[in-house]
Amino acid sequence: MGYSTIIEDNIDVLVCGAGLGGTGAAFEARYWGQDKKIVIAEKANIDRSGAVAQGLYAINCYMGTRWGENKPEDHVRYARIDLMGMVREDLLFDMARHVDSAVHQFEEWGLPLMRNPKTGAYQREGRWQIMIHGESYKPIVAEAAKKSADKVYNRVCITHLLMDESKENRIGGAVGFNVRTGNYHVFKSKTVIVGAGGASNIFKPRSVGEGAGRVWYAPWSSGSAYALLIEAGAKMTQMENRIVLARFKDGYGPVGAYFLHLKTYTQNGMGEEYESKWFPSLQEMVGKEYLDPEASHRTHRPIPTCLRNHAFISEVNAGRGPIHMVTMEAFQDPHLEEVGWENFLGMTVGQAVLWAATDVDPKHQNPELTTSEPYVMGSHATGCGAWCSGPEDVSPEEYFWGYNRMMTVEGLFGAGDAVGGTPHAFSSGSFTEGRLAAKAACKYIDDGKAEGITVSDKQIQQRKEEIYKPLETYRVYRNEITAGSVNPNYINPRQGLDRLQKLMDEYCGGVTVNYMTNENLLKIGLKKLAILEEDLENIAAENIHELMRAWELKHRHRTSECVMQHTLFRKETRWPGYYYRGDALKLDDENWHVLTVSRRDPKTGEYTLEKAPCYHLVSEDEEK
Amino acid sequence: MPTFVYMTRCDGCGHCVDICPSDIMHIDTVTRRAYNIEPNMCWECYSCVKACPHHAIDVRGYADFAPLGHSVRVIREEEKGTIAWRIKFRDGTEKNFLSPITTKPWGQGIPQLADQAAPSKEMRDSQLLFNEPKYIRLDDGDIHTLESNGLKMKAGVYY
Ligand SMILES: Cc1cc2nc3c(=O)[nH]c(=O)nc-3n(C[C@H](O)[C@H](O)[C@H](O)COP(=O)(O)OP(=O)(O)OC[C@H]3O[C@@H](n4cnc5c(N)ncnc54)[C@H](O)[C@@H]3O)c2cc1C
Ligand code: SF4
Numbered sequence: 047m048g049y050s051t052i053i054e055d056n057i058d059v060l061v062c063g064a065g066l067g068g069t070g071a072a073f074e075a076r077y078w079g080q081d082k083k084i085v086i087a088e089k090a091n092i093d094r095s096g097a098v099a100q101g102l103y104a105i106n107c108y109m110g111t112r113w114g115e116n117k118p119e120d121h122v123r124y125a126r127i128d129l130m131g132m133v134r135e136d137l138l139f140d141m142a143r144h145v146d147s148a149v150h151q152f153e154e155w156g157l158p159l160m161r162n163p164k165t166g167a168y169q170r171e172g173r174w175q176i177m178i179h180g181e182s183y184k185p186i187v188a189e190a191a192k193k194s195a196d197k198v199y200n201r202v203c204i205t206h207l208l209m210d211e212s213k214e215n216r217i218g219g220a221v222g223f224n225v226r227t228g229n230y231h232v233f234k235s236k237t238v239i240v241g242a243g244g245a246s247n248i249f250k251p252r253s254v255g256e257g258a259g260r261v262w263y264a265p266w267s268s269g270s271a272y273a274l275l276i277e278a279g280a281k282m283t284q285m286e287n288r289i290v291l292a293r294f295k296d297g298y299g300p301v302g303a304y305f306l307h308l309k310t311y312t313q314n315g316m317g318e319e320y321e322s323k324w325f326p327s328l329q330e331m332v333g334k335e336y337l338d339p340e341a342s343h344r345t346h347r348p349i350p351t352c353l354r355n356h357a358f359i360s361e362v363n364a365g366r367g368p369i370h371m372v373t374m375e376a377f378q379d380p381h382l383e384e385v386g387w388e389n390f391l392g393m394t395v396g397q398a399v400l401w402a403a404t405d406v407d408p409k410h411q412n413p414e415l416t417t418s419e420p421y422v423m424g425s426h427a428t429g430c431g432a433w434c435s436g437p438e439d440v441s442p443e444e445y446f447w448g449y450n451r452m453m454t455v456e457g458l459f460g461a462g463d464a465v466g467g468t469p470h471a472f473s474s475g476s477f478t479e480g481r482l483a484a485k486a487a488c489k490y491i492d493d494g495k496a497e498g499i500t501v502s503d504k505q506i507q508q509r510k511e512e513i514y515k516p517l518e519t520y521r522v523y524r525n526e527i528t529a530g531s532v533n534p535n536y537i538n539p540r541q542g543l544d545r546l547q548k549l550m551d552e553y554c555g556g557v558t559v560n561y562m563t564n565e566n567l568l569k570i571g572l573k574k575l576a577i578l579e580e581d582l583e584n585i586a587a588e589n590i591h592e593l594m595r596a597w598e599l600k601h602r603h604r605t606s607e608c609v610m611q612h613t614l615f616r617k618e619t620r621w622p623g624y625y626y627r628g629d630a631l632k633l634d635d636e637n638w639h640v641l642t643v644s645r646r647d648p649k650t651g652e653y654t655l656e657k658a659p660c661y662h663l664v665s666e667d668e669e670k
Numbered sequence: 671m672p673t674f675v676y677m678t679r680c681d682g683c684g685h686c687v688d689i690c691p692s693d694i695m696h697i698d699t700v701t702r703r704a705y706n707i708e709p710n711m712c713w714e715c716y717s718c719v720k721a722c723p724h725h726a727i728d729v730r731g732y733a734d735f736a737p738l739g740h741s742v743r744v745i746r747e748e749e750k751g752t753i754a755w756r757i758k759f760r761d762g763t764e765k766n767f768l769s770p771i772t773t774k775p776w777g778q779g780i781p782q783l784a785d786q787a788a789p790s791k792e793m794r795d796s797q798l799l800f801n802e803p804k805y806i807r808l809d810d811g812d813i814h815t816l817e818s819n820g821l822k823m824k825a826g827v828y829y
């Protein structure tokens with residue numbers, strides 16, 4: 047196959063995936079490394095890539111210390127209770143103390159932030175969210191990244207990280223291919239910051255057929271941020287902690303502004319409030335410490351997202367669906383009606399299309415809600431990702447090994463969905479994490495930690511063969527059959543994706559089984575994943591576009607395997623409403639108030655899992 | 671809601687191909703015009719619709735749950751800094767919306783960090799990022815630390 051090999055050498059900071067995390071990293075790296083070579087490798091076009099491609103109507107993480115609104119530790123406590131205790135509080139505190147400085151810069155760059163006409167402060171949607179006209183959020187942050195980077199390689203899908211051969215467990219760059227030209231790209235770099243985003247389409251989506259792209263997280267979020275790290279032998283954390291979202295039915299339009307700003311609320315099919323009646327039994331499952339509606343009411347402590355899902359799911363299972371969002375009251379106010387619609391147009395246009403198609407005008411009709419299939423990601427109300435070092439002035443010994451946001455592989459950093467234990471970072475927090483990782487990466491180089499990296503031609507050649515194998519498989523076996531896509535020698539990426547989604551759904555707690563799994567199911571699931579992996583060796587790609595889909599599938603598969611391993615390891619139901627371990631239906635703080643950490647041995651493919659202590663941020667007067 | 675392209679409006683310029691995050695807008699080799707090669711991987715993100723200079727791309731709601739007879743059209747203008755939407759319902763109802771997309775001439779508010787004064791060693795050894803501490807609170811306050819906020823990291827069960 048006549049594809050050229052294009053080598054970009056002597057890179058200091060390579061950013062793999064420039065969404066919100068990656069653009070933050072590329073931007074900031076220039077300040078700390080003014081003479082350093084900064085390169086971006088991005089699967090799409092950074093002007094419209096990642097989860098923020100169509101824009102956002104809110105920045106969901108902003109402290110407002112400037113207006114005396116919140117302190118960083120307030121946000122840490124919020125994320126802690128929302129995630130039922132399981133967060134990395136050093137990383138969260140660090141993100142929260144810096145995040146406002148990112149947001150203030152966005153405003154200076156031209157991002158329209160709404161202001162409260164009375165106070166002059168940013169218009170709050172909720173305690174942590176501020177409202178923006180964010181259709182161009184992504185192109186604006188992309189401009190900043192472009193100003194800082196020496197080179198941006200758009201349309202290069204990164205498939206593997208390169209490892210240093212002179213020192214064990216040290217990074218040496220990354221490789222991938224251009225999804226248009228087919229060329230093989232080699233990036234030799236002293237450090238790599240992975241910002242390749244979370245994973246959609248791992249569990250079978252509710253949408254079918256033509257609508258299968260209608261997922262909550264973007265269909266191009268292929269779990270690369272996880273697979274690249276897992277394959278490099280980096281430790282991962284909290285990978286069992288997938289998220290399920292309550293959203294407008296079919297369109298998956300966001301509900302945040304509806305609840306918080308428009309003050310709409312939910313009711314069951316009979317028009318009744320349903321949530322509170324599920325709380326007593328739920329309290330028995332999780333304990334009063336995690337669910338105490340009275341205390342929540344008094345102190346404005348939120349009811350964790352997963353527990354609210356649990357009430358939703360239980361009510362529907364009890365036969366009293368559908369759950370409706372009561373919009374008819376709020377939408378009588380023309381201003382609120384406008385906010386309601388613009389909210390979709392600014393971040394989930396498809397919901398507007400759907401309401402137009404079905405003649406649902408929320409002013410006259412309360413729209414239906416649904417709970418989504420699970421997603422694996424680390425910056426929304428969930429914290430999947432890599433086990434990273436925290437900052438030296440906050441992190442306890444177990445959480446600190448030299449450089450902020452560095453993983454357990456030397457020179458490998460992460461931001462956004464890639465970093466584990468940091469839920470509720472959202473767009474602004476992901477960007478901030480990118481900045482933190484970039485500063486630390488420059489320091490790592492300046493400290494002389496990246497000297498003498500060797501990446502042999504053999505390693506580069508080996509990866510090349512691996513990458514193009516699906517094209518070869520297609521070429522060799524295609525003409526054995528007359529026509530069509532059914533071939534005894536291979537499967538294509540769509541067939542493989544369907545199989546992955548079906549087995550994750552059925553064995554790991556997807557929608558068709560009401561988010562339920564157990565040890566037996568997970569063990570079967572792992573076996574099926576192993577066999578699927580063998581078949582993925584025989585995946586066929588008809589063209590370069592399909593080759594990209596083949597690698598996305600391989601990344602999704604590796605991510606799924608790690609999710610399955612973690613779900614098997616944590617023998618409790620920590621997040622009812624996200625998933626249930628039917629064989630351990632209770633939250634078990636005695637044994638499981640810990641973070642789960644895994645490592646896959648790159649040589650043998652074996653996983654080891656361990657428990658890591660969960661440190662909490664405690665004020666002096668709380669100390670017992 | 672997957673995209674489709676009107677034959678008479680598309681001139682094959684490729685802007686949509688260049689921008690689609692899902693890599694599914696491709697130019698057909700026979701007609702030399704763009705089309706969506708994989709509708710079930712379309713997020714109806716409208717990136718291509720906004721990018722098309724000839725408004726040749728439109729969206730028809732997913733066949734499996736969206737009835738025919740609706741439209742959501744958009745015009746995004748960087749020079750004006752606005753985006754305009756027109757929603758048409760199946761029953762003919764129409765709604766229009768106009769929002770700002772930027773407050774500055776495009777791209778000009780962003781600093782070139784290569785030209786900034788280089789950070790001092792003290793700054794490098796601190797926890798501060800570019801423009802900090804000033805940009806955290808826009809006053810003279812310093813960055814928050816465990817000490818300044820009277821906090822400790824403790825292992826164990828706290829709620
Ligand atoms: C529907 C929706 C609504 C949201 N609403 C809000 C909101 O209102 N407010 C808010 O603050 N946040 C919101 N978020 C969350 C926010 O978008 C994410 O937290 C944030 O984008 C995560 O940043 P990231 O850099 O980790 O991933 P992303 O921004 O997704 O970036 C990942 C990047 O990696 C690239 N990539 C992937 N694989 C590869 C590969 N193999 N090689 C090279 N490049 C690759 C992708 O193309 C992409 O550019 C929302 C997200 C969604 C999906
Ligand atoms: S709407 Fe988005 S995903 Fe669909 S074709 Fe256009 S750019 Fe691609």
Ligand code: SF4
Pocket residue numbers: 675679680681682683684685686687703704721722723724725726727
């Ligand atoms: S941007 Fe518009 S005119 Fe250009 S190729 Fe795409 S559909 Fe055709």
